[in-house]
Amino acid sequence: MLxxxxxxxxxxxxxxxxxxxxxxxxEAARIADRAAIEACLSGxxxxxxxxxxxxxxxxxxxxxRFTGNTEDAADLTQEVFVxxxxxxxxxxxxxxxxxxxxxxxxxxxxxxxxxxxxxxEEIDDESQDVVAEGPSAEETLxxxxxxxxxxxxxxxxxEKQRLTVIMKVLEERTHAEVADLLGSNVGTVKANLFFAIRxxxxxxxxxxxxxxxxxxxx
Amino acid sequence: MIDHRHLxxxxxxxxxxxxxxxxxxxxxxxxxxxASAQRALLVxxxxxxxSLVPPTDWDHVVLRGRIREAVAKETPYRRSIFDRFLVLRxxxxxxxxxxxxxxxxxxxxxxxxxxxxxxxxxxxASARIPAWKPLPDETDDEGxxxxxxxxxxxxxxxxxxxxxxxxxxxxxHEEESLLNTESVSGSRVPSTEASPL
Numbered sequence: 001m002l003x004x005x006x007x008x009x010x011x012x013x014x015x016x017x018x019x020x021x022x023x024x025x026x027e028a029a030r031i032a033d034r035a036a037i038e039a040c041l042s043g044x045x046x047x048x049x050x051x052x053x054x055x056x057x058x059x060x061x062x063x064x065r066f067t068g069n070t071e072d073a074a075d076l077t078q079e080v081f082v083x084x085x086x087x088x089x090x091x092x093x094x095x096x097x098x099x100x101x102x103x104x105x106x107x108x109x110x111x112x113x114x115x116x117x118x119x120x121e122e123i124d125d126e127s128q129d130v131v132a133e134g135p136s137a138e139e140t141l142x143x144x145x146x147x148x149x150x151x152x153x154x155x156x157x158x159e160k161q162r163l164t165v166i167m168k169v170l171e172e173r174t175h176a177e178v179a180d181l182l183g184s185n186v187g188t189v190k191a192n193l194f195f196a197i198r199x200x201x202x203x204x205x206x207x208x209x210x211x212x213x214x215x216x217x218x
Numbered sequence: 219m220i221d222h223r224h225l226x227x228x229x230x231x232x233x234x235x236x237x238x239x240x241x242x243x244x245x246x247x248x249x250x251x252x253a254s255a256q257r258a259l260l261v262x263x264x265x266x267x268x269s270l271v272p273p274t275d276w277d278h279v280v281l282r283g284r285i286r287e288a289v290a291k292e293t294p295y296r297r298s299i300f301d302r303f304l305v306l307r308x309x310x311x312x313x314x315x316x317x318x319x320x321x322x323x324x325x326x327x328x329x330x331x332x333x334x335x336x337x338x339x340x341x342x343a344s345a346r347i348p349a350w351k352p353l354p355d356e357t358d359d360e361g362x363x364x365x366x367x368x369x370x371x372x373x374x375x376x377x378x379x380x381x382x383x384x385x386x387x388x389x390x391h392e393e394e395s396l397l398n399t400e401s402v403s404g405s406r407v408p409s410t411e412a413s414p415l
Contacts, residue, residue: 042295043294043295043296045290045294048289049282049286052286053282056278056281056282056285057278060273060278060281064270065267065270068270070271070273070277073273074277074281074284077281077285078284078285078288081288081289082285082292085289086292088295089295143265143269146262146265146266147265147266147269147270148266150262150263151266154263154266165263168235169235169260169263170263170264170267190228193231194231197256197259198227200259201259204259209258210254210255210259211262
C-alpha cells in the first residue's frame with residue numbers, strides 16, 4: 001500500500017506541471033513541487049531530482065549573475081540544492097518552493113562572497129591596475145569590453161547591493177519580491193538599489209559612454 | 219508663485235528603472251541629462267548581463283548529475299509509520315479525544331453526593347473497614363488472659379519490683395548478659411511455672 005502511495009505521489013509530481021486540470025501554471029508548479037517534496041520526505045530521494053529539474057536553471061542564473069563565472073555558479077548551485085535537501089523538512093509551504101529556494105540561493109551568494117573575499121579582492125586589484133594602465137574606455141572599448149567593465153564595477157558593490165541590482169534590474173522582480181527574498185523591507189530595497197546605482201557610476205568613473213562619473217545635478 | 223526645482227536622483231531613478239520618462243523634466247537640461255545617464259547605465263548593465271555566455275543544456279545536465287551525486291551522499295529521509303498515514307491523523311486525534319472525554323465524563327466515574335442513598339452506601343462501605351489501632355482488642359490479646367489468671371506472690375512482686383528498679387537503665391544486651399551470669403553462678407531467682415516474669 002505504501003509503495004502504491006509513493007508511486008501515486010511520484011506520478012503526480014511528474015504529471016502535475018502538464019496537467020490540464022490546473023489552469024494556472026504557477027499553481028500547477030506549486031502542486032508539483034509540493035508532491036515532490038512529500039515524496040522526497042517519504043524517503044524517495046529521486047523525487048528531489050524533479051525539483052532540481054524545475055528550478056536548476058533559475059538558481060544557476062542568479063548564481064551566475066552574482067559570481068560572473070560558470071564554475072563558481074555551478075558550485076554555488078550545487079551548494080544551494082544540497083542545503084535545500086537538508087532543510088526540506090523545515091519547508092512549511094507558506095511561500096512558494098521557488099521563493100524558499102531563492103532565499104537559500106541569496107544566503108549562499110552572500111556566504112560565497114565572504115568565503116572568497118581575498119581571492120576576489122586580488123582579482124579586483126589586478127583588473128583595476130590593468131584598466132588604469134590601458135587606453136581610455138571611450139576610445140577603445142567595444143561592447144564586449146564595456147560588459148567586462150560593467151561586471152568589474154558590479155563586483156565592487158557590496159553583496160546586498162549587487163543582489164538587489166541583479167534581482168530588481170536584471171531579473172525584473174518587484175521591490176516587494178526583492179524585499180521578501182533579502183529579508184528586508186521595500187524602503188531598504190529602494191535605498192540599496194539607489195546607492196548601488198550611485199556606486200556603480202562612481203566605480204565606472206566615466207569608462208562607459210553616456211555614463212558620467214558624477215550626477216548632473218551635483 | 220510656482221517654485222521650480224530639479225528632481226532628485228532618486229525620483230528620476232524610480233521612473234527610469236521602471237522604464238518610464240520622469241514627468242516634468244522636458245526643458246530642464248540638468249534633469250534630462252541625469253535621466254539619460256541613468257538610462258545609459260541601466261542599458262549597459264543589461265548588455266553586460268546578456269553578454270554572459272549562457273550555459274548549454276549539456277552544462278545543465280552535467281550540473282544536475284553533480285547535484286544528484288551530492289544529494290545521494292546525504293542521509294535519506296525516513297518517516298515514522300504515523301507520518302506515513304497522514305489521512306488517518308484526524309481520525310486518530312478524534313478517537314483519542316473521544317476516549318479522553320469518555321474517561322473523564324464516564325457515568326461510572328461520576329459520584330453524586332447529593333443523593334442520600336449514595337451517601338448511606340458510602341458510609342456503609344467505609345464502616346466495613348476497621349479503624350487502625352496501635353493495640354489489639356482485649357479479646358484478641360492472649361497476654362491479658364495470662365495476666366488475669368496469674369496471682370503473684372509477695373516474693374514474685376518483690377523480685378519484679380527489684381528487677382524493674384535495677385534493670386531500668388540497662389539495655390537488652392546488658393540485661394541478657396546479667397541473666398546469663400546469674401544462671402551460671404546458680405543464684406537464679408526461683409520462679410514458678412505460671413509466672414509470666
